Amino acid sequence: MVKYLAELSKLEFSDEELAKTAGEMTDIIDLMDTVKEIDITYDAVKDNHNVYLNDLRQDVCAASMPTEGILQNAVNSEKCFVVPKVVE
Amino acid sequence: MDVSSMKIRDMRKALDNKEISARELASEYISKIKEYDGDLKCYITLAEEQAYEQADSAQEIINGGNSKPLTGIPLAIKDNICTIGVKTTCASRMLENFIPPYNATVMEKLDSQNIVMLGKTSMDEFAMGGSTQTSAFAKTKNPYNKECVPGGSSGGSAAAVSAGLCAAALGSDTGGSIRQPSSFCGVTGMKPTYGRVSRYGLVAFASSLDQIGPIGRDSRDCAVILNAICGYDPHDGTSEKVPTEDFSAKIGQPVKGMKIALPKEFFADGINDDVRNAVLRAADTYKAMGAEIIECSMPSLKYAVPAYYLLACAEAASNLSRYDGIKYGHRAEKADSYEDLVVKSRTQGFGDEVKRRILLGNYALSSGYYDAYYRKALALRQLIREEYAAIFEKCDVIVTPTAPTAAYTPEMTSDPVQMYQADICTVTVNIAGLPAVSTTCGYDNDGMPIGMSVIGRKFDESTVLQVSDAFERDFTPIAPKL
Numbered sequence: 001m002v003k004y005l006a007e008l009s010k011l012e013f014s015d016e017e018l019a020k021t022a023g024e025m026t027d028i029i030d031l032m033d034t035v036k037e038i039d040i041t042y043d044a045v046k047d048n049h050n051v052y053l054n055d056l057r058q059d060v061c062a063a064s065m066p067t068e069g070i071l072q073n074a075v076n077s078e079k080c081f082v083v084p085k086v087v088e
Numbered sequence: 089m090d091v092s093s094m095k096i097r098d099m100r101k102a103l104d105n106k107e108i109s110a111r112e113l114a115s116e117y118i119s120k121i122k123e124y125d126g127d128l129k130c131y132i133t134l135a136e137e138q139a140y141e142q143a144d145s146a147q148e149i150i151n152g153g154n155s156k157p158l159t160g161i162p163l164a165i166k167d168n169i170c171t172i173g174v175k176t177t178c179a180s181r182m183l184e185n186f187i188p189p190y191n192a193t194v195m196e197k198l199d200s201q202n203i204v205m206l207g208k209t210s211m212d213e214f215a216m217g218g219s220t221q222t223s224a225f226a227k228t229k230n231p232y233n234k235e236c237v238p239g240g241s242s243g244g245s246a247a248a249v250s251a252g253l254c255a256a257a258l259g260s261d262t263g264g265s266i267r268q269p270s271s272f273c274g275v276t277g278m279k280p281t282y283g284r285v286s287r288y289g290l291v292a293f294a295s296s297l298d299q300i301g302p303i304g305r306d307s308r309d310c311a312v313i314l315n316a317i318c319g320y321d322p323h324d325g326t327s328e329k330v331p332t333e334d335f336s337a338k339i340g341q342p343v344k345g346m347k348i349a350l351p352k353e354f355f356a357d358g359i360n361d362d363v364r365n366a367v368l369r370a371a372d373t374y375k376a377m378g379a380e381i382i383e384c385s386m387p388s389l390k391y392a393v394p395a396y397y398l399l400a401c402a403e404a405a406s407n408l409s410r411y412d413g414i415k416y417g418h419r420a421e422k423a424d425s426y427e428d429l430v431v432k433s434r435t436q437g438f439g440d441e442v443k444r445r446i447l448l449g450n451y452a453l454s455s456g457y458y459d460a461y462y463r464k465a466l467a468l469r470q471l472i473r474e475e476y477a478a479i480f481e482k483c484d485v486i487v488t489p490t491a492p493t494a495a496y497t498p499e500m501t502s503d504p505v506q507m508y509q510a511d512i513c514t515v516t517v518n519i520a521g522l523p524a525v526s527t528t529c530g531y532d533n534d535g536m537p538i539g540m541s542v543i544g545r546k547f548d549e550s551t552v553l554q555v556s557d558a559f560e561r562d563f564t565p566i567a568p569k570l
């Protein structure tokens with residue numbers, strides 16, 4: 001299970017780390033299982049009265065951040081983001 | 089001038105009366121940071137040069153007679169709040185060299201008052217933890233006892249305020265990350281109502297729970313900072329269009345006649361005796377002031393920790409999927425393909441606790457488990473909100489311990505389940521989106537601070553601060569000996 005979750009999470013674990021993490025995850029999931037004891041159902045309609053609905057901005061053109069500023073944190077950036085060569 | 093114990097209001101007077109210049113004030117703090125922070129490790133980045141430039145700009149404003157409440161006040165900022173041109177690492181190898189190309193909205197607001205930013209404070213990696221021991225760069229120590237943790241995740245901010253290494257600080261609170269370290273370090277910290285302060289520029293952990301707030305020497309200092317950072321922001325779709333107000337307005341008004349509720353589950357087994365007794369003594373103080381103390385119940389507290397971790401980790405798994413090593417953040421050097429690059433960058437960049445929470449979040453969201461865990465946690469969120477609403481029909485504020493114990497040693501943080509359970513006193517406030525303040529209400533047998541939380545109705549920060557301030561006026565805090 002942990003191996004499958006690691007794949008979903010785009011993470012890699014050595015065999016040793018996997019064994020340690022599996023033990024910890026078992027204990028954590030035991031704690032999470034407490035929520036199964038209570039018989040309640042989520043009501044999405046009711047929830048909308050409590051959660052603030054996203055107040056989206058109008059879709060209008062505006063100045064964006066400068067390209068240099070955006071690229072300054074990308075490693076290997078030239079004038080665009082660089083990814084490993086992809087050949088299908 | 090000893091700045092260690094000065095409140096913001098005292099500094100304001102001293103600056104405006106020209107008893108001290110903004111540069112001298114900044115210099116006092118920077119000298120103190122250089123003297124003590126090598127050991128305490130509150131800061132990840134010290135912004136000395138910029139701080140002096142900001143101090144000089146603030147002085148011009150002061151000289152022109154146009155100072156605002158925070159003009160020239162030296163503040164520290166948690167390292168998950170984006171600061172243009174100053175590294176924002178989230179205490180993670182993943183963002184070790186990240187320099188934001190923009191400011192968080194709270195920084196724009198603070199800069200509009202010409203604050204002096206001393207630096208960026210340590211925290212648990214990506215705000216995931218309650219000890220500041222998962223920080224990749226600075227495992228902060230508690231100023232009251234350096235063998236103990238400062239709490240977390242805003243442990244650097246709380247310890248810096250406590251040790252007098254800044255006038256006040258910003259933290260962020262997803263499940264108690266402002267209040268619990270404030271409790272451990274003997275300072276006052278406030279988590280505002282969800283939506284009160286813009287989250288734009290706060291590196292996301294769990295978007296439905298995160299909230300930025302102040303940590304200060306007392307409630308009045310927190311009110312001044314909250315006044316500066318609150319308000320609707322079109323950049324944050326979850327910031328609310330509620331009128332801003334002066335959060336100091338009710339401070340000093342008597343609490344006589346107010347109804348204060350104590351939910352019995354927050355005082356049950358598992359809460360340390362010293363903590364329980366200190367909070368109950370604080371309740372007696374309120375009673376002596378003329379407040380009415382009411383006992384109430386919150387049966388859902390039993391499910392609060394798992395519900396919180398399911399929600400928070402599910403959101404974290406989604407939020408942290410953006411770290412792919414391409415746009416920003418750590419990028420693995422030797423990768424054969426796009427997939428390999430993403431996996432290696434994330435594996436090298438994230439620490440153990442962050443990985444654990446991503447795994448748990450993806451578990452709760454994965455096919456076959458979604459209904460049993462994530463959807464059940466959503467149902468519990470509704471239940472917790474309803475129980476708070478029912479309690480607030482009968483009272484003005486709720487008082488609880490901030491944490492089950494005072495600060496502990498780093499060795500105690502090795503068991504993740506034990507650490508998660510220690511969040512029992514704080515997580516419901518985030519789940520329900522309520523405002524709460526933690527303030528010191530006593531000290532345990534070892535002299536470590538004990539925090540009490542005052543919880544209020546949504547957008548009723550003024551009453552929360554009124555009540556916490558009333559106690560502070562009756563309480564003599566003990567400063568840490570550095």
